[in-house]
Amino acid sequence: NAGVTQTPKFRVLKTGQSMTLLCAQDMNHEYMYWYRQDPGMGLRLIHYSVGEGTTAKGEVPDGYNVSRLKKQNFLLGLESAAPSQTSVYFCASSYPNGVGAHQPQHFGDGTRLSIL
Amino acid sequence: GIQVEQSPPDLILQEGANSTLRCNFSDSVNNLQWFHQNPWGQLINLFYIPSGTKQNGRLSATTVATERYSLLYISSSQTTDSGVYFCAGSTSGTYKYIFGTGTRLKVLA
Numbered sequence: 001n002a003g004v005t006q007t008p009k010f011r012v013l014k015t016g017q018s019m020t021l022l023c024a025q026d027m028n029h030e031y032m033y034w035y036r037q038d039p040g041m042g043l044r045l046i047h048y049s050v051g052e053g054t055t056a057k058g059e060v061p062d063g064y065n066v067s068r069l070k071k072q073n074f075l076l077g078l079e080s081a082a083p084s085q086t087s088v089y090f091c092a093s094s095y096p097n098g099v100g101a102h103q104p105q106h107f108g109d110g111t112r113l114s115i116l
Numbered sequence: 117g118i119q120v121e122q123s124p125p126d127l128i129l130q131e132g133a134n135s136t137l138r139c140n141f142s143d144s145v146n147n148l149q150w151f152h153q154n155p156w157g158q159l160i161n162l163f164y165i166p167s168g169t170k171q172n173g174r175l176s177a178t179t180v181a182t183e184r185y186s187l188l189y190i191s192s193s194q195t196t197d198s199g200v201y202f203c204a205g206s207t208s209g210t211y212k213y214i215f216g217t218g219t220r221l222k223v224l225a
Contacts (some may be wrong), residue, residue, distance in 0.1 A: 031211060040121075042202055042215030050211060058212055059117070090159065104149055105213070107159040 002026050006091050006108035013115050017071040021111050023091030029059045031094045032074035033058075033105065034066060036087040043090060049074055081115045088112050118143045118207055122216035129223050130195050137188040137201055137219045145205030147213070148179055150188050153200040162188070162201075193223045 003112030004025045013019055016050050023032065035043035035058075047066040055066045063085060065077045074093075077098060090103040127133055139150075150162040162218035163170050163177040165186065170177055174193075179186040192198055200218040 033211075033213070035215075041215070042217045043204070043217070046213055047213055056211075059214070088157065092159075104164040105160040106161065107151075110157055110159075 003093055004093055004106050004108040005087075006111050008065065008111060009109070010012050011114070013078075013113065017081050018077070018080075019081065020096065021089055021113075023074045023089075023093075023108060025072055025074075025093040025106070027083060027093060027095075027106065028071070029093035029095045029106075030071075030095065031097060033091045033092045033094075034064070034076045035092065036060065036085075037110075038087050038088060046089075058112070069100065074097075083115045086113060086115045100114045117148060117212070118145065118205060118214050120167045120203060120214050120216035122201075122203060122219050124219060126218070126220045127222070131223055131225050133193050133223075134189070134191045135193060135221070137190070137221075139186045139188070139205075139216055141184040141186075141205050143207060144179075144181065144184060145210045146176070147206040148167035149204050149213070150177055150186070151204065152197075153202065153218070155199055159202075162192060166224060167207055190221075193221075194205060195223045198223050213218050 033048040034046040049068040052071040091108045091109045094105045121140045153154045165177045165179045167181045174191045202218045204213040204215040206213045
């Protein structure tokens with residue numbers, strides 16, 4: 001059972017390039033999330049999805065787009081990468097457990113992205 | 117949005133010592149989790165604990181929702197407990213988890 005898988009694990013981009021990070025989960029979870037973690041800081045939510053075909057903005061959505069065409073996949077896109085987007089990106093998933101509540105989040109191992 | 121404050125920011129322990137980590141929230145949360153980020157960067161969910169007390173081996177957590185704080189207890193610490201501990205919460209009706217900045221724990225052999 002793989003859980004949450006992120007690809008790629010590492011990537012170096014030049015300013016202005018575009019790329020897509022893939023998150024796949026095999027736990028049939030409804031909710032999926034993209035976070036970024038900068039040195040010495042906690043995680044900040046970029047975008048999230050509460051089901052197939054839905055997406056919503058988190059705390060720091062600017063410069064990123066997402067899509068959830070299939071329940072098991074959540075894609076994070078950078079259209080024109082900037083040095084400020086150098087970070088470690090984490091994907092997570094969970095499923096609802098009653099009104100307004102949900103089960104613990106399961107995280108992928110992260111993608112380390114450097115923008116030169 | 118809610119603010120999450122964790123204390124202490126850094127903690128150094130001798131192996132075998134006990135510790136208490138604290139997480140304060142600026143507003144009521146109805147989802148609260150504790151995570152451990154190991155030295156390799158992996159995030160492991162320790163507890164989902166919006167209220168009450170839970171225990172898992174040497175770790176336990178207590179959340180007092182009415183007073184907007186949660187505590188994580190580590191007993192008989194081991195070097196493998198080293199890493200960063202995060203708490204995160206979301207308010208009623210939202211799915212936006214807000215993370216604290218973490219407590220960095222180092223356990224010395």
